[in-house]
Amino acid sequence: MVASCGQVSAQKQDLLFDGAKAYSLLKEQCDIGPRYPGSPGHIKMRDWLVAQCKKYTEDVTTQEFRHQWSRTGATVTMWNVVARMDFGAKKTVLLMAHWDTRPFADQDPSSANHTKPILGANDGASGVAVLLELMRSFKEKKPPVNLVFLFTDGEDLGPGLDEMFLGATHFANHLSASDREIAYGILLDMIGDRDLVVPREPNSDYFARSVMDRFYAHAASLGYAKQFPNRAGPIIADDHLALNQAGIPTIDLIDFEYGPGNSWWHTLEDTPDKCSAESLAAVGRVVESFLRSETES
Numbered sequence: 001m002v003a004s005c006g007q008v009s010a011q012k013q014d015l016l017f018d019g020a021k022a023y024s025l026l027k028e029q030c031d032i033g034p035r036y037p038g039s040p041g042h043i044k045m046r047d048w049l050v051a052q053c054k055k056y057t058e059d060v061t062t063q064e065f066r067h068q069w070s071r072t073g074a075t076v077t078m079w080n081v082v083a084r085m086d087f088g089a090k091k092t093v094l095l096m097a098h099w100d101t102r103p104f105a106d107q108d109p110s111s112a113n114h115t116k117p118i119l120g121a122n123d124g125a126s127g128v129a130v131l132l133e134l135m136r137s138f139k140e141k142k143p144p145v146n147l148v149f150l151f152t153d154g155e156d157l158g159p160g161l162d163e164m165f166l167g168a169t170h171f172a173n174h175l176s177a178s179d180r181e182i183a184y185g186i187l188l189d190m191i192g193d194r195d196l197v198v199p200r201e202p203n204s205d206y207f208a209r210s211v212m213d214r215f216y217a218h219a220a221s222l223g224y225a226k227q228f229p230n231r232a233g234p235i236i237a238d239d240h241l242a243l244n245q246a247g248i249p250t251i252d253l254i255d256f257e258y259g260p261g262n263s264w265w266h267t268l269e270d271t272p273d274k275c276s277a278e279s280l281a282a283v284g285r286v287v288e289s290f291l292r293s294e295t296e297s
């Protein structure tokens, strides 16, 4: 018998990611209420997030930035939260998700709701929940790569695209020398949908094709081809574009079919009951396994 070398079989890996734990983290964020810049929930969420990250690493920083918001004319202060886990590896991978929520339900079928803030169970809390549960998993058993967890603020401020992705853009414009060494990034956005389907996002294929090919093949090898079908989905403008433009190939894992015809996106319907522990587990386990099967150089 000849032993094969190379990657550990994905199926044989011991995965620690727990979907139920991730789902309770999603609910905890929603219990804070809406978390858009300038709201009381925003400050509470920032402090909650920093405290969560500190359970898993001492290297937690906030990156403050300001923006004069067209909606009110006032200057709003925002904070990226950056948590680094250095495992002494050669390669570093960036994992990112936005923690702010949309200040207004501008896609709600009822125009009376267009000035109300959304809860952001899927659009906000889901990505953060998965990243925090990944931090717990990797603290318990280290991966073969170093990790930078970037929780961005101001992703969904809006109303227009010119006032979105503010935290990712700020981070990308202030990369340290070590940040420039990051091999690639994975962005999670809207991945809690109880009916989860995450097709290939075309901007990600354009900027980071080899990561996409490896990731989707890995998901299929674990039995998650239904959740991660190997076909193109809609083109999405998201936090990954700023990182790609700064030279860090970054993929966006996003399910932009949230409810029938994406009818729950940016509406008051974006609540925890539309999400599931199983969906969070599918994403978390594939990302965990993908990173555990990375080569060290």
Ligand SMILES: [Zn+2]
Binding pocket: 102, 123, 156, 266
């Ligand atoms: Zn959004």
